[in-house]
Amino acid sequence: xxxxxxxxxxxxxxxxxxxxxxxxxxxxxxxxxxxxxxxxxxxxxxxxxxxxxxxxxxxxxxxxxxxxxxxxxxxxxxxxxxxxxxxxxxxxxxxxxxxxxxxxxxxxxxxxxxxxxxxxxxxxxxxxxxxxxxxxxxxxxxxxxxxxxxxxxxxxxxxxxxxx
Amino acid sequence: xxxxxxxxxxxxxxxxxxxxxxxxxxxxxxxxxxxxxxxxxxxxxxxxxxxxxxxxxxxxxxxxxxxxx
Numbered sequence: 001x002x003x004x005x006x007x008x009x010x011x012x013x014x015x016x017x018x019x020x021x022x023x024x025x026x027x028x029x030x031x032x033x034x035x036x037x038x039x040x041x042x043x044x045x046x047x048x049x050x051x052x053x054x055x056x057x058x059x060x061x062x063x064x065x066x067x068x069x070x071x072x073x074x075x076x077x078x079x080x081x082x083x084x085x086x087x088x089x090x091x092x093x094x095x096x097x098x099x100x101x102x103x104x105x106x107x108x109x110x111x112x113x114x115x116x117x118x119x120x121x122x123x124x125x126x127x128x129x130x131x132x133x134x135x136x137x138x139x140x141x142x143x144x145x146x147x148x149x150x151x152x153x154x155x156x157x158x159x160x161x162x163x164x
Numbered sequence: 165x166x167x168x169x170x171x172x173x174x175x176x177x178x179x180x181x182x183x184x185x186x187x188x189x190x191x192x193x194x195x196x197x198x199x200x201x202x203x204x205x206x207x208x209x210x211x212x213x214x215x216x217x218x219x220x221x222x223x224x225x226x227x228x229x230x231x232x233x
Contacts, residue, residue: 027182027188028185028193028194030203032204098190134183134186
């Protein structure tokens with residue numbers, strides 16, 4: 001469905017993030033929804049980015065809306081604009097993955113961890129720790145991202161609190 | 165009472181399980197994710213029902229019925 005949306009020009013580019021995105025690198029953990037980061041097509045004469053075209057498109061395929069979510073194949077999917085330098089960078093550097101012959105695009109482990117570090121809720125911290133414990137991160141790449149996006153202090157605090 | 169649990173072995177087996185799950189084929193992991201999702205939804209639904217279900221007022225056991233004449 002996501003590939004079709006991209007193909008049909010409803011969205012410019014997508015990548016799966018959150019716990020479902022992390023499943024490509026870690027053991028599966030329970031989650032209630034799917035986070036999909038998207039770049040919108042530039043809308044003429046509007047500076048407000050609206051998810052309405054996405055909802056309208058998906059309704060045509062019989063998808064139901066549940067508040068901020070669209071239910072696709074039984075999963076509540078939240079479309080999140082890749083707003084801000086880190087998310088934009090993460091989306092630009094997302095990688096193609098193969099799911100039984102179906103291509104999908106996923107944030108890299110390093111960006112997933114950096115986004116979780118930036119978001120900073122308890123469950124995000126747990127996710128960063130999971131990436132570290134599973135040795136799923138290329139530490140050089142991760143630290144480059146952390147530095148580029150002014151997350152060094154946050155990372156040092158995190159290391160002090162949970163890693164050292 | 166003597167403690168016979170070897171926690172080192174328990175932690176190691178947990179780590180091994182996590183490693184095995186992390187390196188499992190993605191399709192297998194996505195199936196697990198589906199199962200976890202269904203369970204999480206069921207648990208949340210049950211909690212929600214507990215919170216909002218109309219409950220009967222508990223009976224006062226031992227009360228006698230009013231006599232009708």
